[in-house]
Amino acid sequence: DTDTYDLETDGETGPFNIDFQFKADLTELGVGTHQVLANLSNEVSTAQWNVTVIMLEAIVGIDWDAGFELVEDAPLIPPGGKDENILPANLTVKFMPSVEKGAVSVSYWGLYSEDVLIANTTTADEDLKFTFTEEGLFNITIKAYSEAEGWVEEKNFTYEVLNKVQGMEVTDFNIITPTNKTKHFSASFETLHPLTCLFVNWNDDTLECYGEEALCENKFPKADYIENSSPLTN
Structure with missing residues (x-):
C-alpha cells in the first residue's frame, strides 16, 4: 500500500520530530508472523523499517x-x-x-x-x-x-x-404396606443444596441421616449415617 501524508514541513529546516500514524491493508497476510517493510519517502530521501506483524485468528464461538x-x-x-x-x-x-x-x-x-x-x-x-x-x-x-x-x-x-432447601415433598405413593414389610418413601425438593443433610425420624429413637458424609456424619455423629447416600439429588 502507498499513502501520501502532508507533514507541513515544506521550506523548513530540520531536524524534525514528527509523529504520525498510517494504515495498511494486510488482508492478504495469513495467520502467523510476518516481516513487513515500511518505507517513508520524500523528494530527496527514503527511510525503511522492518516491522514484525503478528496476524491472529479472530475469536469465534465462545x-x-x-x-x-x-x-x-x-x-x-x-x-x-x-x-x-x-x-x-x-x-x-x-x-x-x-x-x-x-x-x-x-x-x-x-x-x-x-x-x-x-x-x-x-x-x-x-x-x-x-x-x-x-x-x-x-x-x-x-x-x-x-x-x-x-x-x-x-x-x-x-x-x-x-442456598435454602425449598419445596420439600414426601410421599408413600398411597401404598398400604403390611407389617414386617419394607415401606418405601420418596422425598423430592424444588431446590436442594448439595451440602444438605436429610434426617428421617421413625419415632423409635432411630434417626437416619442421608447426605454428604464429610458434613453430615461429622456434624451429627449421633445419627445413623446411611452410606453411599451423598450427595443428595432429586
Whole structure:
C-alpha cells in the first residue's frame, strides 16, 4: 500500500520530530508472523523499517461448561434444574470456557456478572472459579481477551444461585404396606443444596441421616449415617 501524508514541513529546516500514524491493508497476510517493510519517502530521501506483524485468528464461538465441587478436586456436579441453570451458594463453581475458532488468540479469560469483572485467569489454559455467597439471579458472561481484538464476548446466561432447601415433598405413593414389610418413601425438593443433610425420624429413637458424609456424619455423629447416600439429588 502507498499513502501520501502532508507533514507541513515544506521550506523548513530540520531536524524534525514528527509523529504520525498510517494504515495498511494486510488482508492478504495469513495467520502467523510476518516481516513487513515500511518505507517513508520524500523528494530527496527514503527511510525503511522492518516491522514484525503478528496476524491472529479472530475469536469465534465462545461457550462454556459449568459445574461445582463438593470438595476440592472432586468430580464436578453440573448445574441443576430443567434448564441446567441452578447453582449452589458457598461452593466453588468452575467455568470451563472454549471457542470454536481462534483458541490460540486467547490470552486469558474473564468472568463477568452484569458486566462487572468478578474473576479472571492469567492464561488461556486455566478454568474460571468463583464462589457465589448470595442467592439470586446472576447474568453471567465469559469474555476472551485477545491482544488483537481486546475483550471478545458472544453470549450470556442467567444462573439462579440458591442456598435454602425449598419445596420439600414426601410421599408413600398411597401404598398400604403390611407389617414386617419394607415401606418405601420418596422425598423430592424444588431446590436442594448439595451440602444438605436429610434426617428421617421413625419415632423409635432411630434417626437416619442421608447426605454428604464429610458434613453430615461429622456434624451429627449421633445419627445413623446411611452410606453411599451423598450427595443428595432429586
